[in-house]
Amino acid sequence: MHKIKRNERLAVMTQILTQSPNRIFTLSHFCELFYTMKQFRLGRLETVTGAAGGVRYRPIGLGSYDREFVESICEKLREPARHLPGGYLYFSDILSDPQLVHGMGALIASQYYDANADFVLTMETKGIPVAMMTAEALRVPLIIARHATKVYEGSAVNISYVSGSGRIETMALSRRAVKDGQRALIVDDFMRGGGTARGMIELMKEFSVTVAGICFVLALENPARRLVEGEKTLMLLSDIKDGETLNIRPADWIK
């Protein structure tokens, strides 16, 4: 049999680790990787002690590119053609661009490794791709709340909430989706006043689940009223007025 060379081992170990963020691997010959990963800003390798210990990869601190990355998205969002009548912003394409969404998910996850979430929760539809990538980086399941109960999800808990646009809406989640005592990280695309996020918090109370964090892709900077607190966002938007240039910028915590 062909002897596996050291450099081949390294290439494979790197691939294995970066494809499986947050997973613990039993420790053996991973020491050399520490240096390589740090030098090339591929993220951080952490040692976990104890019987279930080993080494795991977390895509944290991928250099000082985070702010550049978010600024590049702000740049796209400032394009005048995205400004829709009624003060709306078109950004569905950005929310389902795999490369951008992958980066946003990794960046959100980097802020919540210590929150120990058991799952990521989002409300259908636009936030699903970012929430999915966040869940993948945290190596936890994604749970999707729906606007209505679906027959193929079994018995469900329904709540009513007031959406950002002021309407009473319904939010439904299958009873079997989550368990008592778990911890949720809420990820969604946009916060106007926090109505939908408030709904998700209420929904989690029904399941006796703790909300370990809330993060948005984009949030209104000075909403008339704010229904949540302690939330993070990747980008901040000043009030949208027809015919004006969009004032949009990366949040201060992004370095």
Next chain:
Amino acid sequence: MHKIKRNERLAVMTQILTQSPNRIFTLSHFCELFYTMKQFRLGRLETVTGAAGGVRYRPIGLGSYDREFVESICEKLREPARHLPGGYLYFSDILSDPQLVHGMGALIASQYYDANADFVLTMETKGIPVAMMTAEALRVPLIIARHATKVYEGSAVNISYVSGSGRIETMALSRRAVKDGQRALIVDDFMRGGGTARGMIELMKEFSVTVAGICFVLALENPARRLVEGEKTLMLLSDIKDGETLNIRPADWIK
């Protein structure tokens, strides 16, 4: 400055390539990777000639694990607790498990590299995560058709279609989402008779877009009527009857 060693270079190149499926890198010192990738079944490196040429990574032929992987999902789906009243199957959790969805997306993509799709199309909601991962592996955008026109998506094209359950439903897509003459790969979670897929094909006609392929996660093996043709599926399901064991298996093309 510290001289970068050959093994470090290799580790980094592997990471860069596998994180960016289907992207073409300009060719320089990638030759050694061919052997390593093949030996460890990490996928295939392909050389593209011409001015825009170089080398790109495609997660094709990741060994003979594909069938094992899909069989492991079938195994989960056979659990009696997933069998809901009315002949429905609970599999929302599987459709939003990042590791499973990542694998399914890569497997679907592996079948469509030569279809040259410009984007992946899905219909909200359950198929979004798998479609997202397929789009990421193909390095193309994901386009999500909605049940109704949304104010924040601008002007839209609406069509009516007959869903799997026999109801008339609406499907809407923003005019700016796709362009004349593009090619679409349709990815969805479940095919009963193909009603929703038929709707997506009609929708694409409205945009003068060619459908380059259709792939489902799960399809009914012998539907009463079949509204699409040439589709692929990862898993096949015999008719669901109350109180019987689910007959579910990987499709024959999966080796």
